Amino acid sequence: MEIQMWQIIALTALAFFAICENLSTSVLANQPVIIGTIAGIIMGDMKMGLAVGATLQLMILGVGTYGGSSMPDYMTGSIIGTVFAVTSGKGMDFGIGLAVPVGLLMVQLDVLARFSNVFFAKRVEAAVERMDFKAIGRNTWLGSLSWGLSRALPVFLMLIFGQNLVNLIVDYMPDWLMGGLTVAGGLLPAVGIAILLRYLPVKSYISYLLIGFFAAAYLSVPMVGVAILGTALAVIAFKQFLEKSQNVVAVNTGSAQEGLLDGEFED
């Protein structure tokens, strides 16, 4: 299937919009599974976009850009991956095989966008000096150009020039590479989970990791069921935690008047 010009334009606009939306209202939130689904709808194969996005999602679960760090841009990866999974006819694993390197390379452009905005920040400072309120607003908003173009331009170029390259890869791709990518598609979510476990205080919560694993691996509880189980445990823990912190307060005030309350605590 050949990609149409309107699809290229729509996907480029999606890339521009998605990053700016993530920085503001954050409903689509730049998440690969959401953006991949939208890219799939544009390409006329929502299921493919959903599947590509879902696998990429698992690789960056809960990995955010804290304190201005950059992370692999699998939002852009999900657009590119979905498009070439659909147009090449080679399926989801092929799309992911392309999306991962794209997402990794895009990190550099994220850095560039954050750097370019220093320019607009300087202009805002100059506008403050002049007390030019309109210019403050204008230059604040112009920051969206650095962000949007850092995603939209590469997507546009890859969609325009990528097709031939991808056709070439498809024609000459040996079985070991295609099969290897399929295996990688299954294993890569492990990286996302491992990164996430590094972020989370796993050691103090190890029993909950085991409970979740047990429910899914031995009882085959689906993910929503596990979330319900986790919520139940969380509600219990929430109450206990609040009671404990209230007890700490009580004990503290108690110890201040030790003499009086001594007898009461003995019981």
Add this chain to the structure above:
Amino acid sequence: MENLKINQEKITDQDIKRVSKRWILASQITWNYEKMMGVGYLYAMLPILRKLYKKSEDLKEMMKNHVQFFNTTPHMGGFILGIDAATEESGGKTAKEAANGIKTGLMGPFAGVGDTIFGVLLPTIFGSIAAYMGQNGNVTGVVIWLLVNIAILIFRYFTTTIGYREGTKLITSAKDKLDALTHTATLLGITVVGALIPTVVKANVAANFKTGDVTMEGQAILDQIMPSLLPVLVVAGIYFLLGKKKMTSTKAILIIMVASIVFYAIGLLA
């Protein structure tokens, strides 16, 4: 102190909502390595600053003050803006130091709680559900996540108003609850991650072992030891690797891709 506030206009609910909207839309649009969210902070506070400081040199001084370095979780920044607005309204220009203290004092702790809840745990829980359903061709999980994000957006819209009304009281009264919430959300997130390992990491052993006439399938042997043994080992292996110096997530991804191709080529995995 009173005479400093003589010309000050009253801040209305409408003004606070404007600040809130501006913060949601522009807090990170001009994010940069030098000021981070400083520009967004100034832009959000501008309607209030123009009402509070009628002398132009005062206004300029406060604008310069608010364009300085600022960074927190965007979801939590609204509280800080609200508290700041209340402080400057009551203290005028003399509250500059107090306002700066509130900003720099709160942005760290709020980022700590905010990044954990909005950055790690909610995306983990709802991302897992969306991705798990998505891999089975079901879009419901994506829709659920979108609805959750809309709910969060509505919550964010009101944070500035809450911060403005409650002022610094908020910080002490909310602390215990926030700690409890972070604790329990972490617990829930880790439970979900535990379930993710067997459901989304896929590794099938293709190799078979022959002993005499009996052929044993490698995968069947592993399943008898423990279901999803290989995914657990792979996750544990990468977790261990990531603890090493010089190991980055990018390198881990590349290692997995190369290893997958090699293991497929020698017929160990399929």
